[in-house]
Structure formats: structure tokens, C-alpha cells
Amino acid sequence: MEKLAEYFLELIRRASTVLPKDVQRALEQAIEREGKDSSAGSTLTKMLENAEQAKEASMPICQDTGVLVFYVDYGPDYRQETILKAILGATAQATAKYYLRPNAVDPVTGKNSGNNIGKGLPYAHFNQMEEPGLKVRLMLKGGGSENVGAQYKLPDSSLGAGRDLEGVRRCVIDAVFHAQGKGCGPGAIGVGIGGDRGTSFLESKEQLFRDLDDSNPDPVLAELEDKLVQDINELGIGPMGFGGKTTVMGVKIGTRHRLPACYFVAVSYICWAYRKASMTLKEGQVSYD
Numbered sequence: 001m002e003k004l005a006e007y008f009l010e011l012i013r014r015a016s017t018v019l020p021k022d023v024q025r026a027l028e029q030a031i032e033r034e035g036k037d038s039s040a041g042s043t044l045t046k047m048l049e050n051a052e053q054a055k056e057a058s059m060p061i062c063q064d065t066g067v068l069v070f071y072v073d074y075g076p077d078y079r080q081e082t083i084l085k086a087i088l089g090a091t092a093q094a095t096a097k098y099y100l101r102p103n104a105v106d107p108v109t110g111k112n113s114g115n116n117i118g119k120g121l122p123y124a125h126f127n128q129m130e131e132p133g134l135k136v137r138l139m140l141k142g143g144g145s146e147n148v149g150a151q152y153k154l155p156d157s158s159l160g161a162g163r164d165l166e167g168v169r170r171c172v173i174d175a176v177f178h179a180q181g182k183g184c185g186p187g188a189i190g191v192g193i194g195g196d197r198g199t200s201f202l203e204s205k206e207q208l209f210r211d212l213d214d215s216n217p218d219p220v221l222a223e224l225e226d227k228l229v230q231d232i233n234e235l236g237i238g239p240m241g242f243g244g245k246t247t248v249m250g251v252k253i254g255t256r257h258r259l260p261a262c263y264f265v266a267v268s269y270i271c272w273a274y275r276k277a278s279m280t281l282k283e284g285q286v287s288y289d
Contacts, residue, residue: 001086007279007286008090008136009097012068014288015138015277016060016099019051022212023274026249030186033245040244044186047239047272058099062184062273065100066142068122069205075132083134087124091116103143133282137209140275145187146268148179151201154263163263165224168193168253169231175267176232176248181241184271188212188250189228192266195256200266207252208270216253225251239272249274 027044034040054061068091072083092115094100104118105111116122129135152171154163159174161167172191179185192203216222228251238244249272258264278289 001082001089004083004086004281005089005093007281008086009093011136011138011277011279011288012090012094013058013097013099015140015275016065016094017058018055018277019061020274020276023249023272024048024051026212027186027272030239030246030249034239038244039242040238040246043239043242044246051273060099060101061275062142062271063101064142064144065103066140066275067103067146068100068116069139069141070122070124071127071137071206071209072124073127073129073135075129075134077132078134080126080128083126084124087122088117091122100140133280136279136281138277138279139205139208139270141205142184142271142273145183145271148175148183148269149201149204150175150178150267151197152265152267154265165220167263168265169224169228171265172228172251172267173231173235175269176237177235179269180237181239183269184240184273185237186239186246186249187269187271188252188274189232189248190268190270191251191253192268193253193255193264194258195264195266196259196262197264199256200264201268203254203256204266204268207254208268208274209276210252212250221253221255225253 027048031041031044051061095102095115100116102112102114104113104116104121154161154167159170161170190204190207192200195203216225232248233245235247236243237247280287
């Protein structure tokens with residue numbers, strides 16, 4: 001377990017201090033689109049400079065290191081209890097090493113645990129797989145982007161949104177419009193359609209693990225994702241709300257079967273400091289991405 005905790009510690013360090021390659025490419029493309037001398041281009045350039053300095057110093061990209069969200073696929077050679085203990089140990093170590101800011105606050109007492117460990121924190125979703133080994137995905141979800149998430153119940157007469165994909169499109173645009181620059185854009189949008197109130201949000205957050213460069217395997221949803229990126233970027237909100245052509249870097253949509261009486265649309269926003277990393281452990285060999 002001690003060795004496993006070391007692997008998780010390195011995973012947390014990478015997620016906190018190194019901007020993923022797909023996010024860096026998206027920001028570089030946005031600078032070309034905006035023009036380096038524009039307000040939007042200048043803002044995006046500062047973001048990349050900040051990310052480079054964070055990587056070199058092995059310090060957090062953003063002062064709000066957010067909440068840790070783990071998705072763990074484990075084989076028969078691992079026990080869930082052992083993995084969770086390693087995650088908790090690594091989380092405490094990462095906080096002590098300042099890879100993480102203490103972000104676990106008791107809602108009743110207002111007391112900060114000081115090590116990012118508390119009731120329900122860090123969040124870890126476990127899935128058992130048949131083949132041996134361990135596959136872990138980690139996201140650091142900041143509070144600013146979390147605050148501008150939204151959930152809709154269709155139909156919604158205020159938006160003219162019915163129980164269809166056009167209604168979904170209207171919900172997503174409305175969520176981004178109301179967020180304006182508060183989510184530290186340009187970010188990415190995860191959308192969960194269907195499920196119940198809880199699982200629609202879970203689906204929306206799980207979509208944020210996808211690469212910005214990928215395409216939805218469902219051609220209907222792929223078309224909707226592309227259209228939403230175009231429609232949202234035409235709002236002119238821009239980086240940090242300063243105006244521009246780049247309000248989002250991507251939109252990712254997933255679905256779950258729903259109850260006949262319910263049609264939920266959950267929208268999760270993640271900021272430009274789009275911190276995610278993955279780890280694979282097999283036959284004693286670890287690799288990170």
C-alpha cells in the first residue's frame with residue numbers, strides 16, 4: 001500500500017501542476033484565433049505562461065486546487081479497501097507538500113480538515129474489471145467552475161426548451177450565458193442527458209475526462225457537440241469574460257436512460273486550468289498520461 005500511495009501522490013502532483021497536452025493545444029489554437037495582441041489573446045497567453053511556470057516549479061497551476069475526483073478501474077489483484085487507503089494517504093501527503101490547498105470544509109462547523117480528507121472527500125468511484133491491473137483517472141475540479149454548473153428539468157417554458165436535443169442545446173447555451181466569465185473561461189462543458197437528478201450530474205462530470213480532440217462515437221451527439229461549440233463561442237463572452245471568440249474549448253455530451261416522467265439536463269463547467277491526469281499500473285510497472 002505504501003508503494004501504491006507513492007504512485008497516487010505522483011498522479012496528484014501531475015494533475016495539479018501540469019496542464020494536459022490537449023488543453024495546451026486548445027489554448028494555443030485559441031491564441032491564433034483571437035490574435036496575440038488582442039485582450040483575449042493576451043489573456044490566453046498569460047494562462048499558458050502561468051502553466052509553464054507551474055510545470056517548471058512543480059507548483060499548482062491555480063491556487064484553487066479544487067476537489068479530487070477519482071475514477072478507479074481495478075482488477076482481481078487489488079482490493080478496493082487497499083486502494084482507498086492509498087488514495088487517502090496520498091491526498092494527505094499532497095496537501096502537506098502544497099500540491100493541493102486544504103479544501104475540505106465541514107458544512108456544519110465550518111472547520112477545514114486541513115488535509116483534503118473529509119466526509120465524501122476525496123470522491124472515488126470504483127469499477128471492478130476482469131483483467132489484472134489498475135487504471136486510474138483523476139480530475140481536480142475547482143470551486144469557481146463548480147459554482148456555475150446547472151441542472152435543467154425539461155420541458156422548460158422559460159427557454160422554449162422541449163424534451164429533445166434542441167431543448168438540450170438551449171439549456172447548455174443558457175448555462176454558459178449565465179456563467180459569463182465567472183467560470184474562468186475558456187473552459188469545457190460536460191453535459192449529462194437523462195438519468196435521475198444525481199446521475200445526470202455524474203454523467204456530465206465523467207464527460208470531462210474525454211480529450212478535447214476526440215469525437216463522440218454517437219454521430220448525432222457529435223454533431224450537437226460541434227454545433228454547441230460554435231453557438232457558444234458566438235456569444236462573445238471570451239476568456240475570463242473579457243470578450244472574444246473563445247468562450248469554450250469543447251463540449252462533451254453523454255446520456256443515460258431516464259424515467260418516463262423525467263428529462264434532466266446537467267451542465268458541468270470546468271475552467272481553463274483543466275486539470276486531469278491518468279495512471280495505469282500493470283505487472284508492477286506504472287505509467288502516467
